[in-house]
Amino acid sequence: MSSAFRNRRIPTILVALAAISAFCVGCSDSEDESDSTTTTTTRSAEGADALTPFVGTVHFPPVPFAGSDGKNHLVYELSVTNFTSGKTTLDSLQVIDADSGAVIDDLDAAEAHQRLQPAGSRDSADSLEAGESGTIFLHVTLDESVAVPKNVVHKVTTTAEAAPPDLRTSTAEVGPTKIDSRTLPVLSSPLRGERFIAADGCCDASRHTRAILPVNGQTFVAQRYAIDYEQADDQLRIFTGEPTDPKSYFIFGEDVLAAADGTVVGTRNDLPEQVPGTFPSGISLDAADGNYVVLDIGNGFFINYAHMQPGSVRVKLGDKVSTGDVLGLVGNTGNSVAPHLHFHVMDGPSPLASQGLPYLNDKFSITGQVASTADFDRSEGTGIPLVTVPGLQTTEHSDQLVMDQNIVTFG
Ligand SMILES: [Zn+2]
Incomplete structure (x- = not known):
């Protein structure tokens, strides 16, 4: 194991692993550096292993219901932790139908910030500090013509201060969850x-x-x-x-x-x-x-x-x-x-x-x-x-x- 791996400081690990990742860990016989580096920021969203500044879980899967506006709604929370040693900003979030790939909710930075609250706070935030946890309160509204998904996942784009400059902004899939289809009273x-x-x-x-x-x-x-x-x-x-x-x-x-x-x-x-x-x-x-x-x-x-x-x-x-x-x-x-x-x-x-x-x-x-x-x-x-x-x-x-x-x- 390299010295970088014995170092307990997360940024160093991030740098080391991200750098290795950028040079084709898990690739088969590709020698094409430009190819591997250009995919770095979206690699994790495409299924290969990559470090992700935010890790997250949906602890209680969404239970869809019909609202008085005639639409179906998913209301749930994505619990996230900034697993780096520096501040990480939430840049955008998409909710994806995990089976069809369709984007069913698309939050830009301002919308995503409005929905992020650090643990213990009742105020919204644009970022989480090093090691800080928070909750992203989600509300997906689906027109009647849109099928309610069976599974969703979140494509989360962040900018992590602790990452090296070329990897600072990345997108990862976070918090896959099934949809809870129980019958409502x-x-x-x-x-x-x-x-x-x-x-x-x-x-x-x-x-x-x-x-x-x-x-x-x-x-x-x-x-x-x-x-x-x-x-x-x-x-x-x-x-x-x-x-x-x-x-x-x-x-x-x-x-x-x-x-x-x-x-x-x-x-x-x-x-x-x-x-x-x-x-x-x-x-x-x-x-x-x-x-x-x-x-x-x-x-x-x-x-x-x-x-x-x-x-x-x-x-x-x-x-x-x-x-x-x-x-x-x-x-x-x-x-x-x-x-x-x-x-x-x-x-x-x-x-x-x-x-x-x-x-x-x-x-x-x-x-x-x-x-x-x-x-x-x-x-x-x-x-x-x-x-x-x-x-x-x-x-x-x-x-x-x-x-x-x-x-x-x-x-
Ligand atoms: Zn009340």
């Missing part, structure tokens, strides 16, 4: 009435979709498809009157309904209302959901309902419930800034140590669309009417997932 409505706003819903609102948490020694995104339901009046106001009074909010006290037949496997009913307007301080992890119910609805799917009024939860552990049964009343308990129903589906009974799963809403109307999360936040914080996307007609939907900032009627 079709759920009844968790609320009944008009003008419910699906805030922080799937797929690019960051508060739930990017709520990756280290729990019990691994990462989970239990809230990957969570929605915070608010409700507006006919003037599209979320509350009127005193903003610190929970009763000022139109959704406060609405019935929370079983969206499927199930068994109660988690619940709490004793936490007090918080004062709306600011997030409470000092909330412990086990009180974050406030008064809640977790339903086991079978086939590995569980529903979490959070933040209900104290004393309003009318089911207990082990109870069997039927679709449409009232579980409790919408409140403002736990880690909540305003009365709302937090609703999500997951693959286990723990609202933290589980993976969020998509589902389909059986029947709903979309009567509007809030223009942006910022507009929603402004209305929730001030009581001014919601700013909505102009010119939308009411549309009827079935067997689709309610998506971010849809204003829906549940019958």
